[in-house]
Amino acid sequence: MPQRVMLEGAGPGAQVPAHLTRVPISLIGTDTDYSDKTVKGKVVRKGPLVSLASDNFILKTVIEEEDSPPKASSQNPSINVVLFGALAEDFSQAVNQGDLVVASGFTVGRSPTFNKDKLHPFNLLLSGDDACVYVSRPPPPPDPRSPPASRRSSEVPKTKAPKYTYSRLDNLKAGSVVNTYGVVVFFKQPFKSRGTDLCSTLKITDQSNQRVGCTVFCEKLEDHPKVFQVGDIVRLHRVKVRIFNNSVTLLNTFGFSVLAFDGAEGGSMEPRTSSRSFHLDQEDRRTVEELRSWTTSQGLLPPVPTTPLSAAQPKAYFDLTCQLLAKAPIDSSCTLLRVWDGTRCAHTLLKVMVEQNVTEGPSSFSQARESLIASVLVYDNHVESAEQLKPGDFLRIYNLRAISGSSKVPGRSQSEGEGVDHLLFHLHGGTAYGRGIRVLPENSQDVQELKRVMEAVPEEAEDDFSEQDDSLPMEVWSTPPESPVAETTESSTERSCGHDTQPVTLSELKRSDPGRVHHVRVQLRSYEPRRLHQALKLYCSKCTKMQDVPDDELVAGLFSEASQDPEPCTFPWWALSGRVLRSGDSSTFPRRSPSVHLSTQLLCVDKARELVFLMGSTLEETCRLAAGYQNIVPVMSSGGHMTLLDLSAPFLFRGRKRYYGCKRCSEVAVREPSIGVELIDEKIVAEALGVQLLQFVLLMKLELQDATDTLDVFLWRGAESFFGVSAEDVAANQEAQNRIRQTMDSLCPAGGSAGERPWMDLCLTAYRAEVEAGHNQTCYQIFQSTVTKPASTPSDGSTPTG
């Protein structure tokens, strides 16, 4: 089915020119001129679009040959393709995994990731005007969201980006289907319509000052706008303009999609959406920024998103951000939610008593915690949404009403101090004033803030989860595990936690509430990732985001981009500059020799070699030079000044170790570090450069089993002590990687039966976390447990045990 991207057969100019001849992927090498050649393959992996400084991009993809002649090897040949600049941007927008692509105008380089991915010893590099990609897409199924318009026309048949145009709210033609941006001035959370769908209501505005109602009907909750407060910004695609009651309204239509953004200036640019293939470019970000500053100038943003319990007043309506601790049905039209937000209400909170054994979550808490817990009675239509909630969820309840405790409540209310100054809360039936409940994603700023407040609650109010619920059957906590082996059987791990908790079976553990610590005796059934280098991640302690370690192909591309076409550069006054003489090898890309810049201050104290700034070198050269200098900071010229490379590349090389910075949290400025007598290390360099240092961490998912059940658990914060290696060492040396490999092989021998897997004594914590957008789940992590019996170490460290 023809698309507006450069599809083969979509029209003149879209065809691969006839004079080009195709080369099989398996024959790609460096000794050929590829100017009249093409390579064809299916996109089997499409990396993220990585933005570099000054509006430049890089993207890595893997294509696989589908129709290569049958060969001895069963696997189809595949190759890494690295795209630069506008081509990378267009490719990111126009091409999907599974598309068939033909590349031409490429050069061939050595693949720096070949040792790791074993794909192909060479890669294809596409940059400049000659490079282009022809795309064909397997015909069905048709995509209803096919882009409506194409970007600038170009002679060069490279992929064309689909381009959306956005209508202002004062320029909507009845009957047309439009895309638009707006600031939310009123909203209702999705509620059940009388038809088949959930219905959301929005009212949005923009710089035209028009206010336009918008109704969204979708069956699935996740397809609805994720609007959490007035002032949020939405980007709507494919809404139909209609007139109702002489006013313009918008209604979702086929191919509808929506992104929502925080409306505050300086807020996150991360859009909230369930759409897996949305596109967001520089222009979109600019539009959001413009709407944010306009919103601020108009005073549209509420000063505080919601009212804390500490400020709740009788009879007032307000929105509450809180955590659900427990819930219980009262009758068919009323459910009790027990919630807290870490603040103390100025009025005593009324506790609604319920029947025994109907409470989901603990039925009582420590006295200190009880005094902070509010009773929320939700009625009628909200009973159904309350059914979806789980204890531990973070909620926003809209249009909650504070009721003085003297009011009559269902169930029995605590008698002490009856009637005076006790508060409880009602969520009345209906959706007027946006009344409703929404689960907030765990990563949202508001939830992070809520958690900070809760964590600051004094200790005596904090031990609630260790306060045992008397109604819980005792055997849950005292029965020995139904392990097929006796307690005396050796364990290959050891707990160091010091908790005085009896081991439980996995099925018992699964029935317990989150927030507890458990001891288990289990075997390892399986684990992910199987390719252990993928267990290594980068973690930012500031924004708490985790990311993959960029692979060498991508990093090499960044170095190569940074050193092409060097601009004239003014070096900082404190830097002493010189050149590195290249060793003889001829590079694929002719380039100036790299330049080095030293701190004069360090030179004065004879520490010049301890820190050098290096400009114009390849990744390979930088690694070589890292052997001779303690700290190497790769730099480039941007706008005539010395700056760091894009933060997807390491900002510092120390021997074999590389250090990365957080893109979100760093404010980069190349400065001379202030020196004292101390050793210059990654922390000092990061601080001087305004880089928020990312930490290497290990993250694995283990599937545990015992006689009763299986359980997926994470090994993350406890991973280094579990394996007895540091993640930083794993990133830099093979021995540390082997140690993990051997440990996993010993705990879960390849092809081994359950009988061959050793038993492990582990300490687990259970907690609530968001696993998908808006969906919280109980997760488990291994803590304070150490492998005591790794497999016997073979003399050759690289050979797996078996």
Added chain:
DNA sequence: GTTTAGGGTTAG
């Protein structure tokens, strides 16, 4: 190729 709702407090 479009039913549902189309904002504006329950009344416990």
